[in-house]
Amino acid sequence: MRICVVALGKIGLPLAVQFAAKGHRVTGADTDARVVEHVNQGLEPFPGEEGLAERLAEAVGAGTLRATTDTTEAVAEAEAVVVVVPLFVDDRGTPDFRAMDAATRAVAAGLRPGALVSYETTLPVGTTRERWAPLLREGSGLLPERDFSLVFSPERVLTGRVFADLRRYPKLVGGIGPASAKDGVRFYEAVLDFDPRTDLARPNGVWDLGSAEAAELAKLAETTYRDVNIALANQFARFADRAGVDAEAVIDACNTQPYSHIHHPGIAVGGHCIPVYPRMYLWNDPGAEVVAAARRTNEAMPAHAVDLLADAYGDLEGAEVVVLGAAYRGAVKETAFSGVFPTVAALRERGARAYVSDPMFAPHELADMGLRPHTGQPVTAAVVQADHPAYRTLSADHLPSVRVLVDGRRVTDPALWAGVRRVVIGDGAGRGGRRSPGRSAVRA
The missing domain is CATH 3.40.50.720 (NAD(P)-binding Rossmann-like Domain)
Structure with missing residues (x-):
């Protein structure tokens, strides 16, 4: 042809x-x-x-x-x-x-x-x-x-x-x-x-x-489902922090049952699809309250991560903070609807000086997107926004002045951050929660 x-x-x-x-x-x-x-x-x-x-x-x-x-x-x-x-x-x-x-x-x-x-x-x-x-x-x-x-x-x-x-x-x-x-x-x-x-x-x-309509709805339905599912996981994580429960351990346990397919919580939902197509679905079906509520929940997560940082760090006015990851997901050089932008905005609203680092982007590329690149400046706090594989081996030695780390993707190794207050969304230790003794996440 x-x-x-x-x-x-x-x-x-x-x-x-x-x-x-x-x-x-x-x-x-x-x-x-x-x-x-x-x-x-x-x-x-x-x-x-x-x-x-x-x-x-x-x-x-x-x-x-x-x-x-x-x-x-x-x-x-x-x-x-x-x-x-x-x-x-x-x-x-x-x-x-x-x-x-x-x-x-x-x-x-x-x-x-x-x-x-x-x-x-x-x-x-x-x-x-x-x-x-x-x-x-x-x-x-x-x-x-x-x-x-x-x-x-x-x-x-x-x-x-x-x-x-x-x-x-x-x-x-x-x-x-x-x-x-x-x-x-x-x-x-x-x-x-x-x-x-x-x-x-x-x-x-x-x-x-x-029909063409059925095929159009199929794409909107499958992506909107993912947004709603992630929002539910994020809602569980926020409650788990207050209740002192590790949400990841709970979700992994639930998903051993064949009718449960709960996604995992995180700092942001980005990319060309999941943040966009639920809005497109709502354009067709504006009364879909579940879809609208899920979108609001996921859009609020970057600010929630900054709240967790403030709870652990204290007043962020004048704080030097690096956001790790400009990409919307790990190992992809793409920033469409990335959580880096609302995370940086939330930090600036609290008076912090926000830098951004990403192993896939050169400093001038970050600057072209309106972000302040981190090029070795001393920082006292860090927020993990993207789950890049490189962050699995990132340690406190790489950021020696950091006092608090908020891991928005649960990608860092806690053993490498001894001496640093490490906060993970939904691990039961944030927002005033106190994790029960002996409980930890078990992920396949």
């Missing part, structure tokens, strides 16, 4: 490489000329995606993948078009469709009869049928479902492990009609590989969910 992938970001580019690896001729379209230049040279435009550098170079070298800034021209040559343009929402969850509208109009201008258009960007329920179908029809003069196929198929991968996740999980597809769904299933069966070692009760492969 001739395939066009619209937007060569951290999901779109690995998808284009995957399709090319299956022997298809792929053109990636992107508005960023720098990205296009890198791709055409066989060079990854961003670091951190396992296997991408090698696979990209191989696909470009084999002539099965190229890039362009002309979306319409690329679509005119394609039998299948996959759109992965990001959709942003504001603090109230209102989607900003401008970038996707522009991309859709560019697709429509080049759309050919018989082609398939698949949207993989997470969308509010109803968007594929009610917004994209009319725009494509208006711009192409073609009728969806009759002259071309239109489906929604959510991406279900994490950056850093896209290729592995593409093999691991079922690919969900929902069409605006049966003909579209059939073409969508056929397309993804031809471009993806699936790991045969799977749960026989829930085999992977391509699943037709029956």
Whole structure:
């Protein structure tokens, strides 16, 4: 097949490489000329995606993948078009469709009869049928479902492990009609590989969910579930601190029962998905009180971590504090909705001087994000915000002036922090709690 992938970001580019690896001729379209230049040279435009550098170079070298800034021209040559343009929402969850509208109009201008258009960007329920179908029809003069196929198929991968996740999980597809769904299933069966070692009760492969709306809701539901689950774990942790109980030990015990799948508490929920898609769901369903309450709970955790620091340290006015980790999660060089920003803001509100350190970011990169880089200045307190593997061996010797450490991810080794007041969210010792003797966390 001739395939066009619209937007060569951290999901779109690995998808284009995957399709090319299956022997298809792929053109990636992107508005960023720098990205296009890198791709055409066989060079990854961003670091951190396992296997991408090698696979990209191989696909470009084999002539099965190229890039362009002309979306319409690329679509005119394609039998299948996959759109992965990001959709942003504001603090109230209102989607900003401008970038996707522009991309859709560019697709429509080049759309050919018989082609398939698949949207993989997470969308509010109803968007594929009610917004994209009319725009494509208006711009192409073609009728969806009759002259071309239109489906929604959510991406279900994490950056850093896209290729592995593409093999691991079922690919969900929902069409605006049966003909579209059939073409969508056929397309993804031809471009993806699936790991045969799977749960026989829930085999992977391509699943037709029956409608575009069902597929749209599936993506919002699975990410919103995670946000609600994490909020519940955070609520348990805050209570456990008051009750003198180790929440992690309780959660691990609960999860030995097959009907309990409680996540673990932490200082923040970040990334492109979990903080964003619950807001998008609320845009569809504003009366969902459980979802709204969970979002508020998780948004309050960075300030709660700073409260824990103040309880252990005392007045933070003038205190020199380093926040360890700018990334939203460990081993990923990405700061989308990272907890570092509200943590730094909460420290500044209390009069502290906040520095930031991260093994994946150079000092000038932190400064470019409005953060004050830590370059060896003496600090008397530290807050762990990201669970980078390097922090497992971090010790008091690395920060000799620190009196209090708040570990927001339970990643540090307590044996390496002798002589420092170490506070962990939900360990039963914070916020006035007193852990019962003999109780400690037991994690698998």
